[in-house]
Amino acid sequence: MTVKTHPAVADYLARTKAALADLPAGEVEEIVDDIGPHLSEVAAELGEEVSVEALSQRLGTPEQYAAELRAAAGYPPAAPGPPAGSRRPAVATARFALWALVLGVLIAFFAGLAFAVLGRSIASLLLLALPLFVAIVLVFTDTVRPSDVDELPESRAGRRAGRRLVKVFPDAMVDYLRALRPAWWGLRVLVVGGVTLVAGVAGGPVYLVPVGAVLVVLLMFGKRARTDRRYRWVVAPANFFAAGLVLTLLAALIAYLTGPRWENLPGEVYAPSMPSNFYGFGPNGQPLPEFYLYDQDGRPVYVFHTSCGRYDAGNAETNRFPQPRVEFDPRTGDCVERTDVPFVIAVPTSAPTTTPPPPSK
Amino acid sequence: METSQLLKGVLDLAVLAVLRDEDGYGYDVLRRLRQAGLEEVGDASVYGTLRRLFNAGALTSYVVPSEEGPHRKYYGLNDTGRQRLAESGKTWRAFADTMDSLLGAAA
Numbered sequence: 001m002t003v004k005t006h007p008a009v010a011d012y013l014a015r016t017k018a019a020l021a022d023l024p025a026g027e028v029e030e031i032v033d034d035i036g037p038h039l040s041e042v043a044a045e046l047g048e049e050v051s052v053e054a055l056s057q058r059l060g061t062p063e064q065y066a067a068e069l070r071a072a073a074g075y076p077p078a079a080p081g082p083p084a085g086s087r088r089p090a091v092a093t094a095r096f097a098l099w100a101l102v103l104g105v106l107i108a109f110f111a112g113l114a115f116a117v118l119g120r121s122i123a124s125l126l127l128l129a130l131p132l133f134v135a136i137v138l139v140f141t142d143t144v145r146p147s148d149v150d151e152l153p154e155s156r157a158g159r160r161a162g163r164r165l166v167k168v169f170p171d172a173m174v175d176y177l178r179a180l181r182p183a184w185w186g187l188r189v190l191v192v193g194g195v196t197l198v199a200g201v202a203g204g205p206v207y208l209v210p211v212g213a214v215l216v217v218l219l220m221f222g223k224r225a226r227t228d229r230r231y232r233w234v235v236a237p238a239n240f241f242a243a244g245l246v247l248t249l250l251a252a253l254i255a256y257l258t259g260p261r262w263e264n265l266p267g268e269v270y271a272p273s274m275p276s277n278f279y280g281f282g283p284n285g286q287p288l289p290e291f292y293l294y295d296q297d298g299r300p301v302y303v304f305h306t307s308c309g310r311y312d313a314g315n316a317e318t319n320r321f322p323q324p325r326v327e328f329d330p331r332t333g334d335c336v337e338r339t340d341v342p343f344v345i346a347v348p349t350s351a352p353t354t355t356p357p358p359p360s361k
Numbered sequence: 362m363e364t365s366q367l368l369k370g371v372l373d374l375a376v377l378a379v380l381r382d383e384d385g386y387g388y389d390v391l392r393r394l395r396q397a398g399l400e401e402v403g404d405a406s407v408y409g410t411l412r413r414l415f416n417a418g419a420l421t422s423y424v425v426p427s428e429e430g431p432h433r434k435y436y437g438l439n440d441t442g443r444q445r446l447a448e449s450g451k452t453w454r455a456f457a458d459t460m461d462s463l464l465g466a467a468a
Contacts, residue, residue, distance in 0.1 A: 027412070033424070033434045034387040034408050041388055065405045072372065072409025073416075175424075226416055 008050045009039045015052075015062035016069075022147050023075055024229050025159075031069065076228045094148040097135040098155055101233055104132030108237035112244020115195070115211070122210055129237070136233045146229035188242035189218055195245055214238045276303050278321045285347040293319050308335035364401050372410050374453055375399060377419070377438065377446040384437035386425075387411060411436055419445050 005013075013036060020028050042058055043050045052062075059065050070078065107129045111118065118125070138144045149155055166174055192215045199207035217238040225231035280288035293301040300319035308326060324337035368375075379385070379393040391407050414420045419442035424432050438446065 030415075030422075030434075031408065031412060033432075034411065035405075037386065037433055038388045038391070038404065038408070059404055068403050068405035069409040069412075072403075072406040073412040074409075223416065223418075 005036070005040060006043045006050050008052050008055060009036075009043045011052050012039060012055045012059075012062050016066045019063045019066035019078065020070065020075075021150075022078060022145070022229065024226060024232075027075075027227055035069075074227070076230075090144070090148070091152065093138060093144050094152055095154075096131070097138055097144040097233070098149045098152055100131035100135035101236065104129050104135070104233075104237040105240045107132075108241040109244045111210070112241040112246075113248050115207070115245060115248065122206060126210070132233070132237060139230045139233050146232070185222060187246065188239065189215070189222075191246050191249065192218060192238075192242050214241050218242065277323050277325060278303075279341055280321065281345060281347060283347065285345060287341045291321055293321055308337050364399075368399065368402060368406075371453065372402065372406060373414060374446070374449045375402075376407065376410050376414060377442055377449070380420070380436060380438050380442070381446060384435045386433040386435050390436070414442065417441075 013032060016035070017028055017032065020031065023031075039055065039059075042055065046054050046058070056062070060068065067078070069075075107125055111122065111125050115122075135144070139146070150159075192211060196208065196211045196215050199211050217234055221231045221235050222238075225235035278293060280291045282288060295301055302319055303323065307324070322339065322341075324339050325342065327336050327338055328334065329336055375394055375397075376390060379390055379397065385393065387408055390411065391402070391404060394402050394407065411420065415422055415436065419439065420436045421439045422434055422436050424434050426432050
């Protein structure tokens with residue numbers, strides 16, 4: 001929006017923005033988009049004598065204008081200015097709040113990515129995110145104000161880098177992505193809600209509690225974060241957790257759609273529908289205690305076999321047969337691995353016809 | 362009693378009402394309210410109300426480029442907005458009827 005704006009309008013707008021500086025930048029931008037054209041029209045009506053004073057006579061001072069807007073929009077009241085030197089924004093606590101947020105966001109993103117495999121280690125991740133919880137308390141007790149955090153040099157540098165990054169992409173693309181934001185708000189709730197459901201049914205409390213908490217945060221505070229920046233400390237980690245989940249699900253979906261399905265891994269023969277064990281017998285019907293199976297290409301034949309759960313490195317993957325079979329003792333319920341032959345056979349007694357016929361010349 | 366005091370409670374309803382038939386940008390909304398007779402409505406209050414209704418999910422917004430002057434951001438009712446307009450309208454009518462009968466009895 002680079003249209004020539006009257007300097008008085010620009011001044012008025014700048015002071016209004018300053019009075020709304022504690023609101024999220026996106027919301028302030030939306031407000032400026034609304035009132036900018038309006039101020040220009042009022043200025044045009046005023047004609048020659050446009051000045052901040054003339055505008056103030058029509059609309060109230062920029063500060064009054066901002067206060068009226070704030071009241072009507074239901075934004076949180078402006079943070080009171082520091083009472084005359086009594087309280088210099090504590091840089092140390094602001095810095096702590098910022099970095100705790102960054103750390104919390106990273107942990108949340110990782111937790112979302114690895115959620116399915118984390119299990120009990122989620123608890124230790126929560127412990128890692130402890131600084132975030134401290135920061136949330138600091139922010140909501142007004143010990144740290146979002147505006148204090150904004151004034152940190154690293155925070156400024158971060159915003160500058162963000163703006164530069166946005167400028168790299170064409171405006172149309174940025175606008176399009178902005179327009180997609182409501183879709184994301186819906187998607188994140190859908191995905192986290194779905195995962196909550198699955199976790200509740202199949203995962204147990206270790207999974208249900210964290211993902212359920214994220215769902216509650218998104219539902220209760222997602223909207224408020226758009227107008228009250230303090231909620232960022234709660235909603236941003238929840239958002240990144242949801243993003244991690246979405247990426248994981250997407251990757252799983254792509255893998256499912258494109259990946260190999262029960263294809264044999266090179267060098268081994270897995271036979272899903274083949275016998276689960278083999279027993280060999282000699283010509284007199286005596287069981288072979290040990291033999292090894294190979295296929296026509298000389299590759300070892302492995303089967304999936306059951307065990308009593310003991311890990312036995314030597315037996316983990318072998319083409320040695322017969323594999324021990326698992327039985328449960330009917331009296332004690334104990335699992336027993338047995339190697340004897342579970343059936344009786346009758347070896348064909350008539351001499352097999354495989355012997356080559358005597359040479360007849 | 363000052364109209365501006367009364368307006369505070371019903372500005373939501375008034376803004377929804379002027380957007381019912383046609384989308385409009387901020388200044389449109391303001392003008393329609395003034396033309397309808399609500400001269401005392403404050404500029405900033407209208408913009409604030411638009412933002413609150415938007416953030417509450419009752420309005421959609423889109424930007425329309427304009428040949429002269431800045432781009433304009435239009436607001437319009439969505440289903441939630443329409444529903445809210447219907448409900449608030451009902452509440453308002455009931456309230457106005459009550460006040461009418463009250464005043465009729467007092468007069």
